Amino acid sequence: MPDISFKLDPRIIIGPDTVNRLGSVCAEYGNRVVLVTEQVLYENKIIDRVVQVLEDSQVETIVFDEMPPQATAEIAEQVAELARGGRCGAVISLGGIKTQAIGRLASMLIEPGAYLFDLLDGQVPHWKCLPYIAVPTSGRDPFLFSDRFIAVDPRDRTVKVVHTPAGLCVAAIIDSGVSELLSDKFAATVAFDGLCVAIESYCSTKSNFLSDAILEQAIISYGYILDSFSENRTFDLVGSSSHAGFLTALGSAVSAPGIGTALAYAINGRFPVAKSWCSTVLLPHIMERLVAARPEKLARIAELLGEPVQGVPTAEAAGLAIDGVRRRMGVLSVPGRLKDFNLVLDRLVPVAETARNLDFIAYSPRPVTSDEAYDILKQAF
Secondary structure, eight states: OOOOOOOOOSEEEESTTGGGGHHHHHHTTOSEEEEEEOGGGGTTTHHHHHHHHHHHTTOEEEEEOOOOTTOOTTHHHHHHHHHHHTTOSEEEEEESHHHHHHHHHHHHSOSTTOOHHHHHTTOOOOSOOOOEEEEESSSOOTTTTSSEEEEEOTTTOOEEEEEOOTTOEEEEEEOGGGOOOOOHHHHHHHHHHHHHHHHHHHHSTTOOHHHHHHHHHHHHHHHHHHHHHHTTOOOOHHHHHHHHHHHHHHHHHHSOOOHHHHHHHHHHHHSSOOHHHHHHHHHHHHHHHHHHHOHHHHHHHHHHTTOOOTTOOHHHHHHHHHHHHHHHHHHHTOOOOGGGGTOOGGGGHHHHHHHHTSGGGGGSSSOOOHHHHHHHHHHHO
């Protein structure tokens, strides 16, 4: 068993209405903050609610909501400039994965002379950064509790791993009440997306008894969510998704995701295709690749998903896990091919190369070359 060495930077506050504690958290860092968010959150008055919570604690809020659909890391420079000009004491990100990445980057670019491309090229800041507070609206960020995250490089739209200094994220508030409202089909792909991260992290060479215990619960939760969709069962989608996402982020911080997650990020960075759609299509192909390397883990996943594995040999049980995922995809009528997104196969070669070069791929249970990454894309196309 590998040694376990990990440290969670943020103070984690999770539960219904915990966003109401944001004001007291921010008050420790001054009386003015910049809030990085998305305009879609005005529809459910989520932004208004957060701003009011801050104002009730005498914290002035400068709102940055000009987040384009295909935002790249350069947006963080605008946020940092706004924070410097407003003499803000902290950066809050209220939104999805890309919004969280922009907020993190902005908090590291606050010092004059801090250079975005240095961070994208792997430099860890040695200068002063602003405290960063995460308020995610989708529970599926595999790097929420990690000392690294993914950002899109504006020079070529490749995705890069950005490393953060210790203590950058001072708090993460996970409140299902500020979650995005999604259509059933999109919500189902979000569940498949989280399941992909959980399965890859569960099968990683960095996995251990702690990550296994956490991720097994995440896999059970995602199976319940997907089955509830397919059976039209009444359940708390937002709360269940929030809890499953929390467990996945925690488990992947102790372990590491794999090539499927990397490819989904890389496609989403280069093309206007949601990361969750990409992960959904890639998941069964990733699982097929994991059977040879981690048959016992795939067999356990089948059991966690409720497949009939009692008395079944390990290799056959591992196959049942893949069958179970494909069956759920079919019942929920989610896309099953990358070509459904109007992608061109030849243009995916750079995507494979980019994904292969992300540093967490080193923990894959079997080596991954750029050619093998491209083969996965061809199989999923």
